[in-house]
Amino acid sequence: MKLGMIGLGKMGYNLVLNLLDHNHEVVSYDIDREKVNDIQQEGAIAATSYQDLVSKLEVPRTIWLMVPAGKLIDDVISQLIPYLQPEDILIDGGNSNYKDTIRRAEQLKEKGVHYLDVGTSGGMEGARQGACTMIGGEKEIFAILEPLFRDISTEDGYLYTGKSGSGHFLKMVHNGIEYGMMQAIAEGFEILEKSQFDYDYKEVAKVWNHGSVIRSWLMELLEEAFTKESRLESIKGVMHSSGEGKWTVETALDLQTAAPVIALSLMMRYRSLEEDTFAGKVVAALRNGFGGHTIEKK
Secondary structure: OEEEEEOOOHHHHHHHHHHHHOOOEEEEEOOOHHHHHHHHHOOOEEOOOHHHHHHOOOOOOEEEEOOOOOHHHHHHHHHHHHHOOOOOEEEEOOOOOHHHHHHHHHHHHOOOOEEEEEEEEOHHHHHHHOEEEEEEOOHHHHHHHHHHHHHHEEEEEEEEEEOOOHHHHHHHHHHHHHHHHHHHHHHHHHHHHHOOOOOOHHHHHHHHOOOOOOOOHHHHHHHHHHHHOOOOOOEOOOOOOOOHHHHHHHHHHHOOOOOHHHHHHHHHHHHHOOOOOHHHHHHHHHHHHHHOOOOOEO
16 A cells, blocks of 8 residues: 655654565655655655645555654644545554543544554564554554554554554553563662672573573563673663653553552662663663663763
C-alpha cells in the first residue's frame, strides 16, 4: 500500500526502511531536509510540506505520525487537518499519553478522520527488522490496515487492543515494566561491583543470557555494552526518563493499584540526576542500546 510518514527520527527512519522492504510506497516528510533526502535515496518519495505529502497520497489516505509525544502531535495534526478528507486515517506510532490519544480520536472523529494509536516497542532494531505493535482504535480500521501491521511487526508481534487509547495505555504499562526490569538488573550489577569478587561483567551478562531465568534482550544489550567498556567507565550514571514511567505510576495511583517496583525505579531515575552510581551507568547503557537514547559522558 501507499502511505505517508511524518517524522524521520531514530524510529521513523527505520520504520520507513522496514516498510520499503515490504514493498510499501512511503511518502516521507520531516522538518530536517537532510533526513528527507537521505530516505529518498533509500527509495521513499520525498515531500516538501504537509500539503505536498497529502497531495501525493490516494484517497482515503493513511498517514503515520512518528513524532515526539505532547504538543508537537497536536501541532502536526492541526496543520494536517485542512488537507484531510473524511475516511482518511491518521496513525500515532509514538509514546503519546493515552488520555491525549482519546481526546484526539474524539476530535478527529467529528471531522470524519479515523485515528489509530499504535504503541511501538523494540527500539530502533525493532522498527527496522520487526517491531512489537499494540494497536488501539476502531476495529474496522484496524482490519483494513492489518496487513500493514503484520508486515512491519515481528512474527506474532502485533495485537489489536481495543478502543482508542488502549494501544498507548498498553505501551505505557509496558514501559513501566521496562523501568522495573532495568532497575533490577542494574541493582544486581551494582551489588557485584561492590563485592569482593572480580567478575567479568561481559561474561556474566553472557552466561545469564544462556539458559537462566533472567535471560532477555536487555541482558544481550548489556553484554554488548560491557564488551565496549568493561566497567562503563566513560558513562555517567544519569538515567533520564521520557514520561511513560511517571504516567504508569500516576495511573496506578488513580486506580489505587500498588506498583512499588515501578514507582521506586522511577524515583531512582530522579535520584540519578544528583548521584552517580554504577546502577545508573547500567540503565543509561541499556537505554542507549535499545532506543538510541543519549548518554552523558564523563
